[in-house]
Amino acid sequence: MYDHCVGLGYHCESTYQIRRVTGVARAHFFDWLDLDFESVVEAVAEDFRPVLRPGLVEPFDEGRCALDRGSDIRFYHEFHPAAGAGTPLTQTDIDAQLPRVRAKFAALAGRWRTLAGSSARVLYVHHDAWDELAAADLRRLRAVIAAQHPGHRFDLHWLRRTAPPDAALLGPGITWGTVAAAPGRWEGDDAAWDAALTPVLALPHDPPGPGSAPPHRPSTKEPL
Known part of the structure; x- marks a missing residue:
């Protein structure tokens, strides 16, 4: 039910699995990076200005x-x-x-802005690989994206190794799932990612607002 699925880290496992599950290999800003949650929040909140400044x-x-x-x-x-x-x-x-x-990353930041400013519906996926976050963190990330891009139609999907103890506090527009680690395989567990991601991409969402285009599933043929 989404036009695009975009990864928000934590590291290469999420990029590999999102591309494998969706069949879409088009690059996004946080692909293949190793970064903490706060780096994602800050980059979005500051419109990517803190990233790759000379001398740092x-x-x-x-x-x-x-x-x-x-x-x-x-x-x-x-x-x-x-x-x-x-x-x-x-x-x-x-x-x-x-x-x-x-x-390269200036171009990817431009791609992010274009997508966020379009009518497309986007599922952002953050892989909390070490089970470090709480529901409040995901609510904050969603608020930052919404504030930076008013009118953007998106949801967040929070993936952990184990179920979050505070899942009831996530609020609207945020879902969660689990993906077990695969020792010795940086790509992660294919079956776990299939189970955690594929059903969410197919889930119906809240009815669109007046004048909104109907949502649909990701397509490898769709331009960004």
Whole structure:
């Protein structure tokens, strides 16, 4: 019943599984990033301005990734060591590649704004991989998206490893599910993701407001 399904982290598992389940591979801003919940909230609230500011991106995790100190987002796939695979990423590498990476994420931020400003209905999925969040956090995220994009037609789906103890406090427009970890498999458990995500994409939602277009399921042929 949604036009698009967009991931909001936490890391690569959610991107892989959302693309596998929906069959849609078009990139969105938070795809393939390693980031905490607060980074998502801040990026949306600040219209992505804190992300990848010059002078704030540096090698992290023994050179395995680049850490953006302005947004606390970890980029494991966008920067590449000039010395070759298996060598540490250096500050020189990051500085040389930053304009290209900034241009890519500026385009993805524009894609986010275009989608949020359209008549499409969107399901945003946040994977709480360590069961760290509470219902109040999801309500806050929904409020931030709604405030930043008035009129946007969207819901949130909160995925955890275990059922949330405060699910009754989520409020309208937020659902939850569970996806068990798959030890030794970064992609996660396919069957668990199928069970948690596919039924939600097919669920009917509240009746559309006056003049709203009828909702429908995601399509691999639909342009963004």
